[in-house]
Amino acid sequence: MTTRDGATGSRKPAGPARERVYDWLRDEIIKGSLEGGQFLDEQWVSRTVGVSRTPVREAFHRLAAEHFIQLMPRKGAQVRSVTARELEEVYQARRLIEGHAARSLCEARHGAPGGMTALLEPMERAGRERDWFEVAALNRQFHEVMVSTAGNSVITDLYEGLHSRQQRVGLRAMRARPERVGTVDAEHRALVAALDAFDAERALAVLDEHLRPVPEVVSVLPRGTDG
Known part of the structure; x- marks a missing residue:
């Protein structure tokens, strides 16, 4: 062993x-x-x-x-190893849940939850320090705030069931492409701005890009046959 x-x-x-x-x-x-x-x-x-x-x-x-x-x-x-299939499926599930949350917040004219804004600086600081475990943990919290604030307890429970796998997949992706940290930071700020503007279509477009499996990351992972 x-x-x-x-x-x-x-x-x-x-x-x-x-x-x-x-x-x-x-x-x-x-x-x-x-x-x-x-x-x-x-x-x-x-x-x-x-x-x-x-x-x-x-x-x-x-x-x-x-x-x-x-x-x-x-x-x-x-x-288990993180596989390309797992990464793709986690991102797909996140797009569905987070997209619903973003649209709900915009339709309610809620604006970005304060917890999301408060996490921007700590995430960016952890990225500059290359503390990928902290980046992944804060990133998970950032997105969880959006989902929980949307107010659907069943969807929130489903999303929380993803959080450990989400964190592992996110950390693996960041380690594979550390140069993307600036892009990820910019997408987080763009998402907050879209929510503050009650612009659901823009928020969904940001999430689609943010949760798009990057080919350079997928290519270094084993393909996998299950989630």
Whole structure:
């Protein structure tokens, strides 16, 4: 089994054991410290995080349901790689949900939620510092504010179900094309401006461009046969 103790380290964050294990594994997979194809052993994870094996099994099942890992009989679990198909499908789902939210906000003449505007500077600063994990986390929050403010609780719940995969896919895309950070920042500001102008068509056009799979990113990912 391949492990990377030096990349992850032992830690005991606060909270229920199953949540500690889940949060730690999810974040390390998103960061890339635990790479696609890597095998995870229950005993190693329990020792690294400082918990028993029962919460590790619970975290494994949750992460498998979210397509972060694949459970392997008698082998533990294997980290899934981000595939081109997954990136395309996550972006497609986001276009549907975020497009509905943007149109709803414009029709209600709500304007851009304050939370979106407040996140612009921190996102841009994290991008200048090449802190891709922070960029991806703030980007997820930025878009979640728009969706939640639109006021449809069912759609918000569906969108929140995407957030970990969204963050992982976004980070992978940014690492593949770091030179796009300026373009992404400009698109975020254009989206805020369109919402403030109650211009639904412009907001949808910005989202279509913003959530368009970039060929140079797609080409470096394995094609994949499932989401």
